[in-house]
Amino acid sequence: MNMINNPDRSKERLQATLSHKQPDRIVVDFGSTGVTGVHAKSIDGLREYYGLDYRPVKVTRPYQMLGEIEEDLLEVMGVDVIGVKSGKNEYGIENKDWREFRTFWGQVVLLPGNFNTTTDSNGDLLIYPQGDTSVQPSGRMPVSGYFFDTIIRQPPIDESKLDPEDNLEEFGYVTDETLEYWKGAMEKAGRSGKGIIASFGGTALGDIAHIPAPALKHPKGIRDISEWYMSILMRPDYIHSIFEKQTDIALHNLSRFAPIAGDIIDVAYICGTDFGTQNSLFCSPETFDELYKPYYRKINDWIHSNTRWKTFKHSCGAIFDLIPNLIDAGFDILNPVQISATGMDPAKLKKEYGDHLVFWGGGVDTQQVLAFGTPQEVREQVLGQCEILGKDGGFVFSTVHNVQANVPVENLVAMLNAVREFNGNS
Numbered sequence: 001m002n003m004i005n006n007p008d009r010s011k012e013r014l015q016a017t018l019s020h021k022q023p024d025r026i027v028v029d030f031g032s033t034g035v036t037g038v039h040a041k042s043i044d045g046l047r048e049y050y051g052l053d054y055r056p057v058k059v060t061r062p063y064q065m066l067g068e069i070e071e072d073l074l075e076v077m078g079v080d081v082i083g084v085k086s087g088k089n090e091y092g093i094e095n096k097d098w099r100e101f102r103t104f105w106g107q108v109v110l111l112p113g114n115f116n117t118t119t120d121s122n123g124d125l126l127i128y129p130q131g132d133t134s135v136q137p138s139g140r141m142p143v144s145g146y147f148f149d150t151i152i153r154q155p156p157i158d159e160s161k162l163d164p165e166d167n168l169e170e171f172g173y174v175t176d177e178t179l180e181y182w183k184g185a186m187e188k189a190g191r192s193g194k195g196i197i198a199s200f201g202g203t204a205l206g207d208i209a210h211i212p213a214p215a216l217k218h219p220k221g222i223r224d225i226s227e228w229y230m231s232i233l234m235r236p237d238y239i240h241s242i243f244e245k246q247t248d249i250a251l252h253n254l255s256r257f258a259p260i261a262g263d264i265i266d267v268a269y270i271c272g273t274d275f276g277t278q279n280s281l282f283c284s285p286e287t288f289d290e291l292y293k294p295y296y297r298k299i300n301d302w303i304h305s306n307t308r309w310k311t312f313k314h315s316c317g318a319i320f321d322l323i324p325n326l327i328d329a330g331f332d333i334l335n336p337v338q339i340s341a342t343g344m345d346p347a348k349l350k351k352e353y354g355d356h357l358v359f360w361g362g363g364v365d366t367q368q369v370l371a372f373g374t375p376q377e378v379r380e381q382v383l384g385q386c387e388i389l390g391k392d393g394g395f396v397f398s399t400v401h402n403v404q405a406n407v408p409v410e411n412l413v414a415m416l417n418a419v420r421e422f423n424g425n426s
Helices: 007-018 040-049 071-077 176-190 225-234 236-261 285-306 320-328 346-353 375-389 409-425
Strands: 059-061 081-084 099-102 108-111 117-119 125-127 139-141 195-198 267-271 310-314 333-335 358-360 395-397
Touching (some): 007 195, 007 395, 040 071, 059 108, 081 176, 176 236, 225 236, 267 285, 285 320, 346 375, 375 409
Parallel strands (some): 195 267, 267 310, 310 333, 358 395
Antiparallel strands (some): 099 108
């Protein structure tokens, strides 16, 4: 279990990595964002394996049932980066007044006090926006499931009355009360000595996790994921109007966040919009340049002109051919580096784009190797990925997307031990 991290070096280590300099060891991230998280069940398994005190896991992101990794486990895992996030979860429920909740798989977790649920005729669990059970549910966890699926609540579309403002309801100007929350959260994070990534929100352009608006009681506009993607071709002016106004709001909010965040944070999480499938792009570079890049560029340029932060872009899938466009849009960091997708060869990625992008993730494949491989197979892939992606800096170790529920704890331990092994040899 001797895997204790030195938090005094963590921030320095991350800053060197972000500057494409070789740190004293590879930076490790688990739990700082909603795309580098760990399922509550896996957190529980790790705590038990390492003999840590029993504590029910706080589920801070119930959409995927991602849990808070507490300080004692962070240190055992060698984590260098922590996240500063909104005080509300994806369903608009404040993360406070924690209470125990027994899951379908028998684990007792902690959920916010206003996390109100019902069950349907199939026994599935239903969750409600802002905890209000008087409106339609916005999420469903199947009785055999380990996370929530989105419930689409799009009203019938009347083209003559379609208004971009309807898709902007959740993108509001930051309030003084919200700033006070962020100020406190920043100050607490700054005392940790670790690298910091902030997920301010409001900068996600067309992210399908947000399009259905799970936190809104009565979402209006285009809220069906299929309809949204069709609108990119059928209603481009509508999408442009949304992105333009959303970007204006985001820049205003960033201008208020920046003075309180200052140099406390190192990275700003910008967007989780996916552009690739397992085998190909589903957004052409031309469409990206026309529809997304002007607004990403405005956001990234503002951050680079007014702060020292680096900007973080998440996209799953086979996106090799889109990476030059992401770089041109001003992104500094690519996550999750889906090495299992077509064309996403880590050596080629590092050679072609390693001078321009920090690769955050890609340390081990979560779809097959981590979930279904042997501990030895996990070890071998982790060591190989660290060797390739960690050369000359510019690599933060994390998995390819979130660690899921039923990953064998022996594989998780093999992963952590392999990172420690590599770092001991580097």
